[in-house]
Amino acid sequence: MKNLPLLYCGIIFMLVAPWCGLILASNVQLGGLEPGLSSADDTGGPLYPKPDGGLAGQGREVYTTLGCAECHTQQVRPASATLMLSQKVKLKDGEEMRDVILSPDIARLWGKRGTVPRDYIFQDRPLLGFVRNGPDLADVGSRPISAADSDWLYVHLYDAQAVRPGTVMPPFRYLFTVQKINGQPARDALKLPDSEPIRPPAGYEVVPTARAKALVAYLRSLKLDYELQEAKFAQ
Amino acid sequence: MSDASANAGNPATPPHAPGGLAGGVDAMGDNALLALHERLAREKEEPSEGFSLIPIILIFVGCILTYLGGIDLAQHSGAFRGDVFDFEWTPHAETSGPVDMNKLGARVFADANCKNCHGPEGAGQNGAYPPLAGSPWVRGDARRAISVVLVGMNGSITVNGNTVSGGSMPNVGKGLSDTQVAAVLTYVRSNFGNQESPVDPALVGEVRAQLGGRSQPWSPDELLGHYPLGLPDPTAAAAPAAGTAPAAASGTAPAPAAASGSGK
Amino acid sequence: MCPCESLIPLVDPRTDSTQSEEAQLGQVDASLRGPVLFFVAKALGWLVLGSLFALVAAIKLVNREFLAGHEFLTYGRVFAAAVDALIYGWGCQAAFAVALWLMARLCRVQVKHLGLLYVAGVFWNVGLLWGVAAIFLGDLTSVPLLELPGHVLPVLLASYVLIATWGVLCFRYRQTTPVYVSQWYLLAALFMFPWMLFTAMMGVFYAPGRGVVQSIVDAWYVGGMLWLFFVPVALAVIYYLLPKILGRPLFVYYLATVGFWTLLAFGGWTGTHFLVYGPIPVWMQAVGLVGNTVLIVPIIVAAFNHHVTAFGAAATVWQSPVLRFTMYSALALTFAGFMNLLTSTHAAALTISMTAFNVGTVLHLFYAVFSMAVFAALYYLLPRICGREWPSAILIKAHFWAAALGGGILVLALYYFGWRQGEQINNPEVDFLGIVKEGALNQTSVAALALLAIGHLVFLVNFFWLVASAAWDCAKSCLMSGLAMVKGGGR
Numbered sequence: 001m002k003n004l005p006l007l008y009c010g011i012i013f014m015l016v017a018p019w020c021g022l023i024l025a026s027n028v029q030l031g032g033l034e035p036g037l038s039s040a041d042d043t044g045g046p047l048y049p050k051p052d053g054g055l056a057g058q059g060r061e062v063y064t065t066l067g068c069a070e071c072h073t074q075q076v077r078p079a080s081a082t083l084m085l086s087q088k089v090k091l092k093d094g095e096e097m098r099d100v101i102l103s104p105d106i107a108r109l110w111g112k113r114g115t116v117p118r119d120y121i122f123q124d125r126p127l128l129g130f131v132r133n134g135p136d137l138a139d140v141g142s143r144p145i146s147a148a149d150s151d152w153l154y155v156h157l158y159d160a161q162a163v164r165p166g167t168v169m170p171p172f173r174y175l176f177t178v179q180k181i182n183g184q185p186a187r188d189a190l191k192l193p194d195s196e197p198i199r200p201p202a203g204y205e206v207v208p209t210a211r212a213k214a215l216v217a218y219l220r221s222l223k224l225d226y227e228l229q230e231a232k233f234a235q
Numbered sequence: 236m237s238d239a240s241a242n243a244g245n246p247a248t249p250p251h252a253p254g255g256l257a258g259g260v261d262a263m264g265d266n267a268l269l270a271l272h273e274r275l276a277r278e279k280e281e282p283s284e285g286f287s288l289i290p291i292i293l294i295f296v297g298c299i300l301t302y303l304g305g306i307d308l309a310q311h312s313g314a315f316r317g318d319v320f321d322f323e324w325t326p327h328a329e330t331s332g333p334v335d336m337n338k339l340g341a342r343v344f345a346d347a348n349c350k351n352c353h354g355p356e357g358a359g360q361n362g363a364y365p366p367l368a369g370s371p372w373v374r375g376d377a378r379r380a381i382s383v384v385l386v387g388m389n390g391s392i393t394v395n396g397n398t399v400s401g402g403s404m405p406n407v408g409k410g411l412s413d414t415q416v417a418a419v420l421t422y423v424r425s426n427f428g429n430q431e432s433p434v435d436p437a438l439v440g441e442v443r444a445q446l447g448g449r450s451q452p453w454s455p456d457e458l459l460g461h462y463p464l465g466l467p468d469p470t471a472a473a474a475p476a477a478g479t480a481p482a483a484a485s486g487t488a489p490a491p492a493a494a495s496g497s498g499k
Numbered sequence: 500m501c502p503c504e505s506l507i508p509l510v511d512p513r514t515d516s517t518q519s520e521e522a523q524l525g526q527v528d529a530s531l532r533g534p535v536l537f538f539v540a541k542a543l544g545w546l547v548l549g550s551l552f553a554l555v556a557a558i559k560l561v562n563r564e565f566l567a568g569h570e571f572l573t574y575g576r577v578f579a580a581a582v583d584a585l586i587y588g589w590g591c592q593a594a595f596a597v598a599l600w601l602m603a604r605l606c607r608v609q610v611k612h613l614g615l616l617y618v619a620g621v622f623w624n625v626g627l628l629w630g631v632a633a634i635f636l637g638d639l640t641s642v643p644l645l646e647l648p649g650h651v652l653p654v655l656l657a658s659y660v661l662i663a664t665w666g667v668l669c670f671r672y673r674q675t676t677p678v679y680v681s682q683w684y685l686l687a688a689l690f691m692f693p694w695m696l697f698t699a700m701m702g703v704f705y706a707p708g709r710g711v712v713q714s715i716v717d718a719w720y721v722g723g724m725l726w727l728f729f730v731p732v733a734l735a736v737i738y739y740l741l742p743k744i745l746g747r748p749l750f751v752y753y754l755a756t757v758g759f760w761t762l763l764a765f766g767g768w769t770g771t772h773f774l775v776y777g778p779i780p781v782w783m784q785a786v787g788l789v790g791n792t793v794l795i796v797p798i799i800v801a802a803f804n805h806h807v808t809a810f811g812a813a814a815t816v817w818q819s820p821v822l823r824f825t826m827y828s829a830l831a832l833t834f835a836g837f838m839n840l841l842t843s844t845h846a847a848a849l850t851i852s853m854t855a856f857n858v859g860t861v862l863h864l865f866y867a868v869f870s871m872a873v874f875a876a877l878y879y880l881l882p883r884i885c886g887r888e889w890p891s892a893i894l895i896k897a898h899f900w901a902a903a904l905g906g907g908i909l910v911l912a913l914y915y916f917g918w919r920q921g922e923q924i925n926n927p928e929v930d931f932l933g934i935v936k937e938g939a940l941n942q943t944s945v946a947a948l949a950l951l952a953i954g955h956l957v958f959l960v961n962f963f964w965l966v967a968s969a970a971w972d973c974a975k976s977c978l979m980s981g982l983a984m985v986k987g988g989g990r
Contacts, residue, residue: 011687015694018767023698026715027708029317067575069641073853077776078320107927112412115778116320120710128714128777130643132853132924135931142410166936168560170567170574230318233412262746266520273677275752289751289803297796304789312782319781322845
């Protein structure tokens with residue numbers, strides 16, 4: 001290569017081009033997103049998403065610092081025609097569901113719709129994650145919960161084996177304290193299953209610490225229970 | 236210290252570096268390397284035989300990739316809009332045919348865990364889960380079943396001789412869309428020997444709005460107070476006739492503003 | 500007179516051009532002995548540490564009770580610490596050492612004012628140590644490849660500027676007229692890195708974009724680090740060592756320009772393919788996939804230049820440890836290019852999105868391509884810098900097989916099981932817990948990472964053995980000359 005000014009300019013240009021094309025463009029296109037209405041004709045409705053605050057905000061910090069995002073994603077792949085093509089053959093009983101737009105994630109009930117940039121505008125640092133060693137959590141707050149099982153998230157955190165035998169999710173016992181039952185069991189004591197290694201010794205109970213409560217509050221706040229103009233519920 | 240495997244290249248070539256044989260003998264000094272390749276770099280003007288095939292391959296591959304990449308960017312990039320999330324998006328969205336509520340319902344029935352308790356044939360389980368087949372709770376006014384699905388129900392009931400004491404039905408419908416709830420109830424009401432009218436998604440929306448943010452599950456008595464068993468269905472006439480509901484958007488080309496429309 | 504001109508003699512690092520080539524190269528190597536050994540020692544330390552962290556993380560996925568009682572050792576923290584130790588501790592520092600040495604050598608200049616390099620190196624290591632410790636203590640950010648707390652990055656960036664300036668100065672004052680392809684790649688890599696790190700630092704920490712804009716910046720940074728920093732350094736090494744040791748000219752050297760410019764032109768557009776089907780506009784996903792596809796052009800050029808040149812000299816390649824590592828890296832790069840091409844269709848991208856496959860892609864480029872090339876360069880340069888042959892050929896062999904098998908198995912396992920994981924996740928009939936329970940990938944990773952850790956430990960031992968014996972040689976000769984002087988004086 002003879003022309004060195006060309007080399008210098010070329011290297012700079014090769015960096016500036018994708019910088020403008022992706023970084024600058026994404027800032028222009030997505031940097032000013034505001035909460036939006038659920039649908040175009042809904043003029044007076046509430047704006048979504050809502051900022052999370054209070055306990056959920058503290059729980060988010062716990063989620064980040066424990067490194068949960070290294071195993072759990074928070075992004076539901078949207079329903080799209082591309083996704084449906086590969087979906088068709090795999091649907092139950094070989095039925096071809098021409099009219100139902102699905103994505104694998106929506107079919108797994110990880111959310112009723114795909115996630116879009118607007119969902120993340122109030123998150124100081126979006127925790128999209130990159131690999132699914134565990135299930136997606138973008139909509140974990142609205143997983144069907146029976147009234148009897150309302151503390152399933154606590155049990156899951158204390159020892160996931162109790163709820164999902166064979167899982168690789170580690171127990172987060174340090175988010176809980178094992179204490180002696182003093183007269184009446186504590187109101188927030190965990191209702192653990194009766195298997196030996198999980199249950200505390202007789203006369204003791206497991207209660208969540210403040211961090212566990214914050215984390216569960218955060219997880220319960222993760223809900224895709226609203227529609228946006230650019231992201232409607234799949235059917 | 237020095238051994239054969241740590242040496243490389245032509246042993247006849249004298250080492251250039253002060254380290255001697257270290258890590259491999261150079262077969263070519265730095266000066267020779269630079270001078271030789273400087274000369275080679277100029278050779279493109281007069282390619283010798285055998286060399287000219289490679290640029291042709293390269294140009295060929297480059298052209299094909301540029302063509303395919305260009306097509307991909309032109310057709311599958313959503314016109315570079317910030318609100319398109321589907322490779323197959325086209326500017327002219329077409330509306331699709333109606334959704335088959337029965338098929339959708341079958342899927343929801345399996346996926347939302349209805350099947351696990353009430354059984355694949357809706358037969359329930361004696362003493363633990365009430366049957367859906369031939370159940371008077373399912374028949375008649377659809378709003379009763381909608382209410383149960385939306386907020387759940389706790390308490391003892393007897394259905395067709397199967398007594399369930401202290402049952403607990405979770406609020407599965409809370410996480411489902413109106414169309415999904417309507418579909419699963421349509422499926423239940425027209426299968427397992429039941430022959431009832433289909434459920435309109437709008438009716439689900441109505442009931443959901445009436446319930447507001449209620450999280451307290453029903454007790455059987457409270458619910459029957461609202462919707463007694465055995466009465467004919469007052470909303471049957473309002474529901475669409477053929478077990479179908481109109482869909483707002485298409486199966487293949489949803490518009491960004493109404494991507495995969497809901498039944499709302 | 501411009502005040503800057505008075506500075507020029509201070510930084511002018513030219514060697515005495517009247518001397519012979521060997522003598523000049525000897526001067527260059529000698530001038531770099533201190534800083535290169537400094538960076539390599541630190542880099543190898545981080546490499547061993549990083550592989551141990553990675554091993555612990557992998558074991559934690561096999562045995563969920565392993566070290567589960569300690570909050571500072573959660574899987575997320577250990578994994579993040581492993582990634583950052585390997586990328587910034589090993590990858591960047593090894594790249595600095597190799598780039599400085601290669602640049603100085605090709606430009607035939609000595610690096611002066613080494614004090615600044617040491618200062619920069621100390622700051623880099625202290626900053627990184629602080630960052631990794633902060634990860635364990637809970638200050639991790641959960642941003643892929645930027646898990647370090649945000650306040651560490653300016654320290655790294657400042658140290659980098661001090662380090663890279665020497666590389667650029669070498670090029671500015673080069674004494675050789677022809678500019679070789681390795682120099683282009685090094686120049687590009689040294690120039691690109693700080694801007695990418697700066698953009699990522701600003702876009703994620705100091706002037707954070709709104710919501711997913713941060714994720715886009717981060718994905719761009721990951722793709723850029725791989726294709727515009729690590730791969731160019733690897734290519735510079737391969738382009739230098741291959742013709743030099745084989746004594747053959749590169750097969751189609753005149754096309755190397757095409758390869759260089761296409762790599763630079765497309766490398767910066769690939770990052771968003773990590774977010775395909777994620778919550779970003781579809782055009783960015785399409786751009787990422789197309790960018791990934793067209794990268795095959797520079798890889799074909801490199802493949803012709805490397806493989807055809809080495810073709811017919813298989814025995815030589817096999818016998819020379821340096822060339823073994825070099826060709827492993829060159830072959831891995833070609834393989835990476837074709838994997839990229841094959842997995843850039845919409846359907847394939849759907850299968851691999853958010854699976855271990857993407858981890859495999861990163862590891863493929865970082866370990867099988869970049870690290871193997873750097874190993875080759877280190878096996879070549881360290882004896883020249885120390886003026887001494889490697890002490891143990893067996894340890895070199897052990898390192899090669901451990902790295903080659905460990906890295907190869909790990910990458911292939913991540914590809915194969917990642918693909919299977921994707922297929923199963925995309926089939927709603929398969930119970931998710933069943934996919935989680937699937938232990939084959941995690942068990943293979945543990946075995947491969949154990950192999951890698953052993954290999955790196957072996958390399959570390961060989962390195963310190965080399966340095967120690969070189970130091971002993973030096974001390975001995977000093978002692979001898981001292982004795983001679985004493986004798987002479989006493990007479």
